[in-house]
Amino acid sequence: MVDIFEKVQQTLAAVAAESPANAEALEQFRIRYLGSKGEVKALMEEMRNIPNERKREYGQLVNTLKQQAEEKHQSLRDILEAQSAGADAVRLDLTAPGEPLPLGSRHPVSLTLNRIVDIFTRMGFSVADGPEIEDDWHNFTAMNTPEDHPARDMHDTFYVVDAPKMLLRTHTSPVQARIMQSRKPPIRIIAPGRVYRNETISARSHAQFHQVEGLYIDRGVSFADMKQTLFHFAQEMFGAPKIRLRPSFFPFTEPSAEMDVWLGTDTEENARLTKGTGWLEILGCGMVDPQVLINCGIDPEEYSGFAFGMGIERQTLRLFNIPDIRMLMMCGFCGSSVRTADRLLTVDF
Numbered sequence: 001m002v003d004i005f006e007k008v009q010q011t012l013a014a015v016a017a018e019s020p021a022n023a024e025a026l027e028q029f030r031i032r033y034l035g036s037k038g039e040v041k042a043l044m045e046e047m048r049n050i051p052n053e054r055k056r057e058y059g060q061l062v063n064t065l066k067q068q069a070e071e072k073h074q075s076l077r078d079i080l081e082a083q084s085a086g087a088d089a090v091r092l093d094l095t096a097p098g099e100p101l102p103l104g105s106r107h108p109v110s111l112t113l114n115r116i117v118d119i120f121t122r123m124g125f126s127v128a129d130g131p132e133i134e135d136d137w138h139n140f141t142a143m144n145t146p147e148d149h150p151a152r153d154m155h156d157t158f159y160v161v162d163a164p165k166m167l168l169r170t171h172t173s174p175v176q177a178r179i180m181q182s183r184k185p186p187i188r189i190i191a192p193g194r195v196y197r198n199e200t201i202s203a204r205s206h207a208q209f210h211q212v213e214g215l216y217i218d219r220g221v222s223f224a225d226m227k228q229t230l231f232h233f234a235q236e237m238f239g240a241p242k243i244r245l246r247p248s249f250f251p252f253t254e255p256s257a258e259m260d261v262w263l264g265t266d267t268e269e270n271a272r273l274t275k276g277t278g279w280l281e282i283l284g285c286g287m288v289d290p291q292v293l294i295n296c297g298i299d300p301e302e303y304s305g306f307a308f309g310m311g312i313e314r315q316t317l318r319l320f321n322i323p324d325i326r327m328l329m330m331c332g333f334c335g336s337s338v339r340t341a342d343r344l345l346t347v348d349f
């Protein structure tokens with residue numbers, strides 16, 4: 001009986017003394033001590049020959065042996081693995097070309113916006129900015145939008161729950177008010193930015209989109225100045241040979257107009273876009289209403305000006321031949337649409 005206890009002690013000492021130096025020796029170690037025909041198993045099987053009063057003591061001793069053999073095996077395996085990873089690192093060829101990283105590119109909406117900004121800055125406009133969370137006064141009141149205008153409806157506009165006078169701006173026009181309040185004429189700005197409307201999302205419209213606002217205030221600014229400025233823009237942006245101004249209504253301009261650019265119907269694409277008329281509507285514009293000037297502290301007897309506002313997304317869809325506005329909202333414009341973007345981004349900017 002003493003023998004078998006001693007045998008376990010000897011095995012414990014043997015395990016402690018082992019130091020397998022490579023994977024092969026380690027495997028031999030495992031087979032010898034921990035394998036299904038190994039020493040630990042054999043010693044465990046001896047349990048049945050141990051008298052009852054010593055079974056507990058024996059069981060604890062064999063368990064210690066088993067644990068120590070397993071721990072030793074595990075730690076030696078970790079050491080060997082770390083060594084072989086180190087060896088791999090040494091074999092690493094640092095001069096080999098790396099994994100290619102997918103290249104990013106500008107979002108088509110940014111490309112369109114940049115192009116618009118470019119055209120107007122060449123004409124002497126500077127870029128202005130305003131908050132996307134706007135107050136009721138700048139978004140509506142200053143812009144001469146009456147209390148009963150549908151845009152003021154809770155259902156058409158996103159209001160801030162805890163601050164009912166604050167809303168997600170429905171257009172970039174409030175930047176006009178902010179600029180007129182803070183600067184003296186001459187004012188010649190464009191204000192690109194994101195706007196929000198409670199619209200049903202479809203292939204053609206979204207609840208969140210971009211606009212570019214324009215404002216020109218000085219002494220003696222006329223409708224003819226507006227027409228010439230916008231015609232120049234249409235030529236540069238669309239290569240349009242002519243524009244058309246149709247009478248319209250906006251609360252903040254008088255007179256107001258909508259501008260169409262001539263695309264013609266010679267290609268199937270243009271015929272579809274212009275619904276067979278050759279004309280594509282791209283913006284609203286007009287002479288700044290004297291009431292708006294007064295609201296913003298500018299004397300309409302001394303100054304006059306024009307303003308315009310255009311949506312970006314539809315121009316982007318046209319320029320890049322993108323079929324659905326929702327594709328512009330995809331994360332990083334990635335995945336399957338990347339091919340579309342690649343092809344379309346060859347458009348010459």
Ligand code: DAH
Nearest residue numbers: 171173284285286307308309
């Ligand atoms: N704010 C208008 C809209 O969102 C667009 C617009 C029309 C802006 C005429 C203007 C303008 O500055 O003069 O529909």
